[in-house]
Amino acid sequence: xxxxxxxxxxxxxxxxxxxxxxxxxxxxxxxxxxxxxxxxxxxxxxxxxxxxxxxxxxxxxxxxxxxxxxxxxxxxxxxxxxxxxxxxxxxxxxxxxxxxxxxxx
Amino acid sequence: xxxxxxxxxxxxxxxxxxxxxxxxxxxxxxxxxxxxxxxxxxxxxxxxxxxxxxxxxxxxxxxxxxxxxxxxxxxxxxxxxxxxxxxxxxxxxxxxxxxxxxxxxxxxxxxxxxxxxxxxxxxxxxxxxxxxxxxxxxxxxxxxxxxxxxxxxxxxxxxxxxxxxxxxxxxxxxxxxxxxxxxxxxxxxxxxxxxxxxxxxxxxxxxxxxxxxxxxxxxxxxxxxxxxxxxxxxxxxxxxxxxxxxxxxxxxxxxxxxxxxxxxxxxxxxxxxxxxxxxxxxxxxxxxxxxxxxxxxxxxxxxxxxxxxxxxxxxxxxxxxxxxxxxxxxxxxxxxxxxxxxxxxxxxxxxxxxxxxxxxxxxxxxxxxxxxxxxxxxxxxxxxxxxxxxxxxxxxxxxxxxxxxxxxxxxxxxxxxxxxxxxxxxxxxxxxxxxxxxxxxxxxxxxxxxxxxxxxxxxxxxxxxxxxxxxxxxxxxxxxxxxxxxxxxxxxxxxxxxxxxxxxxxxxxxxxxxxxxxxxxxxxxxxxxxxxxxxxxxxxxxxxxxxxxxxxxxxxxx
Numbered sequence: 292x293x294x295x296x297x298x299x300x301x302x303x304x305x306x307x308x309x310x311x312x313x314x315x316x317x318x319x320x321x322x323x324x325x326x327x328x329x330x331x332x333x334x335x336x337x338x339x340x341x342x343x344x345x346x347x348x349x350x351x352x353x354x355x356x357x358x359x360x361x362x363x364x365x366x367x368x369x370x371x372x373x374x375x376x377x378x379x380x381x382x383x384x385x386x387x388x389x390x391x392x393x394x395x396x
Numbered sequence: 397x398x399x400x401x402x403x404x405x406x407x408x409x410x411x412x413x414x415x416x417x418x419x420x421x422x423x424x425x426x427x428x429x430x431x432x433x434x435x436x437x438x439x440x441x442x443x444x445x446x447x448x449x450x451x452x453x454x455x456x457x458x459x460x461x462x463x464x465x466x467x468x469x470x471x472x473x474x475x476x477x478x479x480x481x482x483x484x485x486x487x488x489x490x491x492x493x494x495x496x497x498x499x500x501x502x503x504x505x506x507x508x509x510x511x512x513x514x515x516x517x518x519x520x521x522x523x524x525x526x527x528x529x530x531x532x533x534x535x536x537x538x539x540x541x542x543x544x545x546x547x548x549x550x551x552x553x554x555x556x557x558x559x560x561x562x563x564x565x566x567x568x569x570x571x572x573x574x575x576x577x578x579x580x581x582x583x584x585x586x587x588x589x590x591x592x593x594x595x596x597x598x599x600x601x602x603x604x605x606x607x608x609x610x611x612x613x614x615x616x617x618x619x620x621x622x623x624x625x626x627x628x629x630x631x632x633x634x635x636x637x638x639x640x641x642x643x644x645x646x647x648x649x650x651x652x653x654x655x656x657x658x659x660x661x662x663x664x665x666x667x668x669x670x671x672x673x674x675x676x677x678x679x680x681x682x683x684x685x686x687x688x689x690x691x692x693x694x695x696x697x698x699x700x701x702x703x704x705x706x707x708x709x710x711x712x713x714x715x716x717x718x719x720x721x722x723x724x725x726x727x728x729x730x731x732x733x734x735x736x737x738x739x740x741x742x743x744x745x746x747x748x749x750x751x752x753x754x755x756x757x758x759x760x761x762x763x764x765x766x767x768x769x770x771x772x773x774x775x776x777x778x779x780x781x782x783x784x785x786x787x788x789x790x791x792x793x794x795x796x797x798x799x800x801x802x803x804x805x806x807x808x809x810x811x812x813x814x815x816x817x818x819x820x821x822x823x824x825x826x827x828x829x830x831x832x833x834x835x836x837x838x839x840x841x842x843x844x845x846x847x848x849x850x851x852x853x854x855x856x857x858x859x860x861x862x863x864x865x866x867x868x869x870x871x872x873x874x875x876x877x878x879x880x881x882x883x884x885x886x887x888x889x890x891x892x893x894x895x896x897x898x899x900x901x902x903x904x905x906x907x908x909x910x911x912x913x914x915x916x917x918x919x920x921x922x923x924x925x926x927x928x929x930x931x932x933x934x935x936x937x938x939x940x941x942x943x944x945x946x947x948x949x950x951x952x953x954x
Contacts, residue, residue, distance in 0.1 A: 300940050310943055317518040324518070328511045332667040335504060335653045336660035342500065343652045349637035351651050357503045357712075361705040364510050365698075368517045372698045375522075380691060386944050 300390050309382040316374065320367050327363065331356055433760025434575050434767075441609075441768045442590065448605045452598035459801040462599035462808065463530035463783050464685040469604055471692040475699020477604045478683050480611030482509070482674075482700065483707050484773040485567045485766055486835045488614065489743045491708070495715020496723070496745040499640075499650025502715050504657060506708035508670030513701040516675050517694065523854045523942035524684045525693035531780075532681040532846065533788045536853040539934035541861035541927065543796075545849075546788040548868045552845040553678040553784035555872060556838050557777050558822070560679075561815075563834035564777070565823025567743070568770040570831075574740030575747070575763040581824055587771055588820035594775045595782065595816075596809040600686060603775045610772040613765045615703060618710040621746070621762065624753035625717030633713070640719040650719070656902070665906035666836075672909060673839025676846030679780035690945050711746075718745035721752040728752070743831065774819065782811040829889065836903060837879050844908035845872035852916050854942060857935040860928040863920025871912025878904035 300306050334341050334356075342353030456462050469477070487509065495502030528534040533549035565584055572583030594602050629635040637651075644650050657663040674680065684693050722728050722738070728748040730736040738744050750762035786808035791799045826834075849868040852859045878899045879885060886897035920928070941947050 297937050297940060300944065300946070301936070306940070306944070313943070321515055321518040324511060324514045328507070328671065329664075329667065331507070332663055335657055336663035339653045339658070343648065348634035349641060349651065350634055351500075353500055353651065353653070354503070357500075357507055358709065360507050361510055361709060364514045365702050365705045367514050368698045368701045371514075371517055372694050375694055376691065383944055387946055390944075390946055 296390060300386060303386055303389055305382050305385045305389070309379060309386065312382075313375075313379055317371070320371060324364070324367060327360060331360060431575050431577075431756070431760050431763060433757050434763040435760075437761055437764035438576075438767055441613075441764060445594065445602075445606045445609065445768075445771075448609075449594050449598035449602040452602035452605065455601055456597075456599045459530070459787075459804055461601060462805050463779075463787065464682075465600040465604050467686060467688050469686040469692075471687060471695025472699050473604070473608055474683055474687050474692065474696035476611045476703065477607040477686075478680060478696055478700035479703035479707070480607035480614070480769075480772055481680055481683065481776045482704055483611065483614055483769065484564060484835070485571065485770045486563055486831055487707075488618070488711065488769060489567065489571070489746055489766060490831060490835070491711045492715040492718060492746040492749075493743050495712055496718045497742070498654045498656070499644065499646065499716075499719075500652060501654040501656060503712055504653060504666075505670065506711060508667055509674070510701070510705050510708055512671045512674030513697060513704065515671065517697040517701070520675060520851065520854065521684065521693045521697045522690040522945075524681065524850075525687065525690045526942045526945040526948045527854065527938065528681075528685050530682070530685055530787050531783050532678060532850055533784070533792075536849050536864065537792075538853070539931055539938045540853065540859070540864055541931075543793050544861055544865045546792045548865050549846070549849070550784040550788040550793075552676075552841070552849075552868060552872055553788075554781055555876070556676070556678055556842045556846065557781040557784075557815075558818075559834050559838035559841065560677075561774060561777050561781075561819045562822045562826050562829070563831045563838070564770050564774050565819050566826055566829060566834070567831045568767065568774070569823055569827065570741055570743065571747075571763070571766055571770070574744060575767075580827060584820050584823040587774060588816045588823075590771055591774045591778055591819075592813055592816040594771075595779050595812045599805075600779060603772075603779050604683075604686060606775060607772045610765070610768045611703065614769055615707060617750075617762050617765045618707060618714065621717070621750055621753060621758070622710045622713040624758075625713060625721070625749070628721075628753070636713070636716055636720065640716045643724050644719050659901070661906060662902050665901055665903040668909055669836065669840045669843050669903045669905035672843040672847050672905070674842075676842030676850065677838070678784065678842075678846065679776045681846075681850070682776075682780045682783065689948070714746055714749060717753070718749040722748045725752065778812055778815050778819070781815050782808045785811040840879060840903050840905045840908070841872060841875045843905045844875035844912045845869075848909065848912040848916050852913070857932055857939075858920050859916060860920045860923040860925075860931050862923045862925070862928065863916045863918075866919040867912050867914075867916030870915040871908055874911055875904050875908040878908060 342351060344352045346352060346355060460466050491502050491505055494505055524535055527538050531549070531553070533546045536549055537545040565587060568587045569580040569583045572578050573580045594606055626633065626636065629639070641648055641650060657666065683696070687693050687696055722745050724734060726732040726734050728739055730739060738748065740747070747759060747763055747766065751759035786804050790807045791797060791804045845868050848871055849864045853864060881898040882901060882904065883897045884902065886892050887894055
């Protein structure tokens with residue numbers, strides 16, 4: 292990619308929108324995941340008795356938290372894919388088309 | 397290779413698999429009866445996968461076909477293949493065994509293995525696909541000095557692959573010794589030879605399809621066992637837990653994390669190794685290049701996360717089911733005494749549980765699936781090790797890119813054979829080592845050496861060649877050294893007295909991963925060379941490509 296088409300893409304408002312939205316959304320979800328997981332590890336490490344508190348019969352806080360972490364991992368990746376497939380792919384296509392047009396002129 | 401030769405080969409292999417088993421079954425007699433169900437089901441799997449390998453060999457023409465299946469795998473298929481790579485025998489047998497002995501402790505492992513996937517999705521999957529071709533070194537060396545970066549990445553790949561391979565080979569040997577009555581060394585040789593055939597003839601296309609079939613079998617088989625277990629308790633999970641607490645010697649303590657993670661440093665260090673190790677496993681990263689574009693890469697991660705998450709919930713049910721149905725049943729224990737160990741060793745609760753809920757046929761099926769699992773994972777690992785040697789070391793470092801594709805593929809195939817022989821030898825040498833521990837070590841090395849360099853090369857403008865090489869090697873060496881002087885190797889393997897190990901924790905990742913990042917950062921910041929300046933400038937173009945895919949391999953197709 293030459294410098295001219297590089298700066299043309301970098302100045303494309305669609306490109307700016309894509310980069311800004313995707314990195315803020317991606318990092319928000321990543322930080323949420325890190326907080327949830329290391330929050331859980333902190334409970335395991337510092338107050339393991341909480342894990343064994345019974346909620347209903349022998350279903351404990353720990354089991355509910357574990358299943359929640361597995362389910363939330365799937366749900367968050369699903370949310371990211373849904374958003375990426377609609378919003379980011381449309382923006383990316385617009386950028387790629389604009390770049391291809393720019394190259395021909 | 398002709399169809400006739402291949403058919404002949406598969407015939408030899410099935411004889412190879414069955415004949416010593418027969419002899420051994422007669423000799424060992426009372427020790428282990430030969431499980432014909434397992435042999436028949438496994439032979440069917442081998443014949444089917446060799447057929448696929450033959451088909452794949454016809455389609456494998458270029459280096460792109462060989463390393464990345466021509467980029468023609470769909471997101472869903474790739475998600476299943478990634479899940480297959482990830483659901484190794486160590487996961488299936490190891491985690492259900494951890495639940496069997498430690499209860500809740502096993503779930504902590506499952507969660508750790510899964511939570512790396514969302515992070516890969518949010519920060520890495522798309523740029524990885526947009527920047528890479530065949531190996532993760534392609535990504536790290538995109539704007540950095542190719543020779544030193546590839547040498548470093550290939551070293552990290554080979555070390556990770558070696559540890560992972562040893563774990564799988566040892567697991568295979570033990571499993572087959574138990575089930576087929578085949579001697580350990582023979583079992584290791586069978587796995588090694590089959591794996592070499594899949595990889596050398598079928599490349600990534602065959603490896604991927606073997607993985608997809610096996611993932612389907614493993615998910616189906618685990619689901620069936622879990623349903624049969626729950627059916628015995630009227631589909632009431634609470635009743636299963638209540639019974640498990642009642643019969644387990646630790647009683648209600650099996651609902652607690654347990655002594656292994658009682659130390660907070662151990663808990664966090666293990667958590668870091670499991671979460672970030674995933675993002676540095678070379679055979680997993682390689683799968684991002686088998687799909688056509690970033691969109692399919694994204695779908696792959698979603699499907700992989702879904703399958704893996706579902707699978708880990710099943711292993712938890714299977715582990716608790718084994719506590720109730722295997723722990724209390726004398727026929728699964730040595731000398732028929734429930735106070736003694738399990739037949740076939742501590743990793744076998746899932747196999748015995750299959751027998752408990754579904755008889756000999758179910759046990760045979762699950763055993764064959766577990767063996768297929770090992771075979772498929774070993775193939776993926778070897779292909780990734782072989783591509784590090786042929787694509788990174790040979791083609792890029794040694795020949796500086798002046799090499800034609802045919803030669804590169806030939807080098808890759810020779811490497812596959814060498815790695816296969818090497819894996820067989822190591823599998824025999826390390827027969828006694830703890831399998832789960834070796835996998836943990838592979839994750840710690842991946843998290844400390846590969847992950848920091850890969851992440852920073854994609855996301856941080858300031859990374860220079862010097863920073864990446866020093867950071868990567870420091871992460872690799874420190875993770876290795878601290879593991880060797882930790883109790884798991886220093887005391888348990890090397891036999892030094894208890895308490896003499898210099899590093900008292902189970903996993904080094906809490907210290908070595910930040911150290912790897914720190915060295916990447918400090919040596920990049922201090923790097924004022926002309927090449928460092930050029931590398932920082934080149935980040936702009938790399939970033940645009942990583943975001944949009946413009947100029948990426950295979951991106952033209954959409």
